[in-house]
Amino acid sequence: MAILGIQIPYRLPTWEDNGAYEALLRRHSRCNASECLYHGGREQAEGSGPWQLLLCSSCAAEGTHRQCSHLSNTTATWECDGCAGPGYQHR
Template identity: 50%
Template sequence: FLARDTRRIIREAAKKSCFICYKMGASITCCETGCNRIFHLPCSPDGECVTQYFGAYRSFCWEHRPQQALQARPSQDNTCSICLDTVEDKISYKTMGCPVCQDARFHRRCIQRLALHAGISFRCPCCLNQEAFMTEMLTMGIRLSKKPPSWESDQEVGPSDQRHGRCDAATCLCRGGREYTAKKGRWQLKLCSSCAAEGTHQHCSSLKNSTYSWECSTC
């Protein structure tokens, strides 16, 4: 982008409000013809919007985003293939699946984190298909990395069972300290939905109770 184009977009965005948070400065418009919904990129998860990180970089609101057309799951095991926690029993914004094996189910936040860590080795965690799976995930708004897998460098990733456990906000407001975490409420620790390498107390980053996911400044 040219500098003058960037300045023009910023001026125009200052006059537009996000349909999710209702604050000004929104610059992303749904690409569906006739739809005038505008939103901030960080608000996308809360509004269940999708941005495709390839080609024309198109964005869609919750109503017009691409939908996965998967068959009913053969098994009754409603667990995420990545974190093994429970997933919804149907495909939705938060619950996704593999278009090839049709059996893998995973949280959007889990597959996004896997995509960034796996890099060029990103594939279905169950059937290991890569090409068709990667194309589907890109279409559904999963951001991929062109880097080698993070686990190939001992300096970039720790033990697989080591979970980040501190608040990395510029100013931590918790009296219990950065390592304190509660199961829910203002001192619940939220990890970055993309890298899971940074965290914040809900209150320290002014997150609402309804906030589904949060991304660190690096991501």
């Protein structure tokens, strides 16, 4: 556009200025197991091991600590009950 002599000022879109979409940029960070067993609470997690927070591999809208859903340390993915369907057994 500058080659054609048209100047366009750089500025962020107005919808970014008011923070209306800020929540969409945040990652889910809470254990949604019916009973959270972590001593630090639902809002805390560790980077690895039994207290690592796994997010649903389909929707990423729910999470669980490995220990709270009885998952092994080698389990790489997990699906919430809503995505897995009724009666699905997590292994």
